[in-house]
Amino acid sequence: MKRIIQLSAFFSIALLTVLAVWYFSDHQKQDDLAQDGLQAHMDEVFAEDITYTVSMFMDKMEDQLIRWSQHHTKEKDLSGLQEELHDHPHFHGFAVVHASGETTKVGNVTENPVDKLTKEKKEGVYISEPYVEKGTQKLLMGTKDGDDWCIGEMDLSFVSTFVKDLAVITGENGQFFLGASNMALDFDAQETEAPYVKKRIPELDWDVFVHSEPTIEPDAPxxxxxxxxxxxxxxxxxxxxxxxxxxxxxxxxxxxxxxxxxxxxxxxxxxxxxxxxxxxxxxxxxxSVEKQTSFHKKRSHPALDYKPRLIEPQQEGTTPNDELYDPYQWNLEQITVEEGWQITSGNEEIPIAIIDSGVDPEHVDLEDKIIGGYNAFENNENYYDEHGHGTHVAGVAAAVTNNVEGIAGVSWTNPILAVKALDANAEGNSFSIADAIRWSVDNGARVINMSLGDSHDSEVMRDAIRYAYEQDVVLIAASGNEAVETPMYPAAYPEVFTVAALDPDGQHAQFSNFGEHVDVSAPGEHIPSTYVGNEYVAMSGTSMASPHVAGLAGLILSINPELSNEEVYDIMRNSCNDIGDSGFDIYTGHGIINVTNAIKLANGQ
CATH class of the missing domain: 3.30.70.80 (Peptidase S8 propeptide/proteinase inhibitor I9)
Structure with missing residues (x-):
């Protein structure tokens, strides 16, 4: 059969360009069959993350199109939309095609757009086949308002950038149009077989194909x-x-x-x-230190009748109105957050430090939460995230919530300290991590999240952990993504609270590391969150599980700031829902975190 040229990058649980790749030179060796099985599972999880991300992207574009159609279809002059187009760079243009055949538009929209809307995405929303125009991959999306068509021309560059050379997406006709540039010219989706993972993107009839090769471990760690x-x-x-x-x-x-x-x-x-x-x-x-489903149908969009231009959290009720919360954030339902939010949504005096690849300071769901930052490589405040991993982690813990935009964070109010200790490749070292920990403590962090690790016990990093612990800081770390019992540091230090990952069914994630040092578990597959460039993507890994717990720790301290770190640890362990083997077990620890139970316990209930 015709073959796809194998992709060179190895996906460790879908964290984009090898996000959360936890490879270490002396990790526990598994037999070839087990390694192949884990790798195939990683490919499958990554393919599902792509489907989530593309679906979220298309839903956001649909929401924007509906808003424009509701507010601007009766106007002959659409020039007032020019600024909004600038704020939504994924749209090249917007057009109203009137029943008379007259077309008014702003920006760029291809000729005869109605004729190209050949496929119904959902009731009342139509899309075209993807096409290339002037070297740019595009798509039309349209909806009718009475007898008028409202059509947006979309730029698919973000989707293409996310997929990059890691996978390929084909359209309904099986033709390659997005993804890896190293695919064979005779690619035939219909003939593709294992070991290529194939996933369907719901409502679009697009297929995702993924296959990776084993990671080549470095000569020295x-x-x-x-x-x-x-x-x-x-x-x-x-x-x-x-x-x-x-x-x-x-x-x-x-x-x-x-x-x-x-x-x-x-x-x-x-x-x-x-x-x-x-x-x-x-x-x-x-x-060296490195970073570590079920599909929900599209919701209705009652919140789209009005969307404030200035993002101001609306403190009403306990079900946030963030546009991706209801259809995609299954993870927050799994940890039972809403009743707990009735007691507290956080405290501005309890900062959470995200030690990672930095944070995007201009992301609409994060910029108002960042109160300071540090670059451990340059010893300055340049904490901009060139990779995306840290921005995603920060959003899980503490994205701006109930602002109609994007996602909800576990904590609505706790501020973020953005600490860059991993570089553009999401790689750092024991010294940069130690420096970042000390800076975080000295600058007021009450909680530190570390979605990173290495299998070597570094004295300089151990001392920084002890320093933070002695200052009563709550230290949270991801267990790692190698499916091994080998201790990872800082997660294995006794002062650190260690988090394993769960899948959407509430089971131990196949990739998640385990051991006696695991304290609790949290959702870690297909987690929607913030991404650089004001985007939102789904990622998987213990890197994503850890900030759920960091956000919870922030909420607990918001209720009672006088609690010690050990008291916070005890509350989180004792409030878990037991899963797996009865009582503590090495795969899930004390169970899955229960935000509501933990907040009530901290509140003396």
């Missing part, structure tokens, strides 16, 4: 030629750098990162050399 050193009192990093012929890359207190200028010494040689220096308390490698 640390930055070659670098060493982390803690100096004894009275010694200086610059002086030590001269003595050992190294460059001082970074310094925080008595901790230093050195790099060999000669490039002749290995990391092991540098560690051994510094360990013998009486000015040094300890030396270690600079370990």
């Amino acid at each position: 640390y930055r070659e030629g670098e060493v982390v050193v803690r100096l004894n009192e009275g010694n200086e990093g610059k002086e030590l750098a001269k003595i050992h012929g190294v460059s001082l890359l970074d310094e925080e207190g008595r901790d230093c990162v050195f790099r060999d200028r000669t490039k002749n010494r290995t990391t092991e040689q540098l560690v051994a050399e510094f360990a013998q220096d009486p000015a040094v308390m300890f030396a270690e490698p600079n370990y």
